[in-house]
Amino acid sequence: MAKLKLDMHDIFNDSKSIDAELNRVLNEAIEKGIRLVEIIPGKGSGQLKKKVLRFLGQKHIKKLYHRVEKDGQNWGRLFVHFKK
Numbered sequence: 001m002a003k004l005k006l007d008m009h010d011i012f013n014d015s016k017s018i019d020a021e022l023n024r025v026l027n028e029a030i031e032k033g034i035r036l037v038e039i040i041p042g043k044g045s046g047q048l049k050k051k052v053l054r055f056l057g058q059k060h061i062k063k064l065y066h067r068v069e070k071d072g073q074n075w076g077r078l079f080v081h082f083k084k
Contacts, residue, residue, distance in 0.1 A: 003036035004029050012041075012048050022055050026064055026080070035082045037065075043076035052078065 006025045011017040022039075029037050041048040055061060056068055056078075064082075071077040 002032075002034050003038055004034055005038045005040070007040045008048060008052070009040070009042055012044070015051075018048070018051060019055060022052065026061070029080075029082055030064060035084065037080040037082075039078045039080065041076060041078070049076070049078070056080065 004025050006021060008018065008021070011021060025037055025039070028034070039052055041052050053068070056065075066081045066083045069079040069081065071079065
């Protein structure tokens with residue numbers, strides 16, 4: 001199964017870049033028909049992960065995907081699943 005991966009370590013302190021990259025990877029997944037996006041906000045203080053989850057929880061964004069899964073083994077990683 002094809003998936004996209006977004007590692008956010010390089011942009012963790014730039015709010016505009018964070019939103020832009022999240023929009024980019026979600027749109028790319030939709031355009032290419034990819035069903036899984038792995039987002040790595042990292043562990044850190046947890047603030048970036050909270051920001052990513054808030055972004056994904058917006059009504060207009062939430063309509064784009066099926067569900068978000070938090071990795072039980074690595075809490076610095078999220079998976080966004082898309083419908084077929």
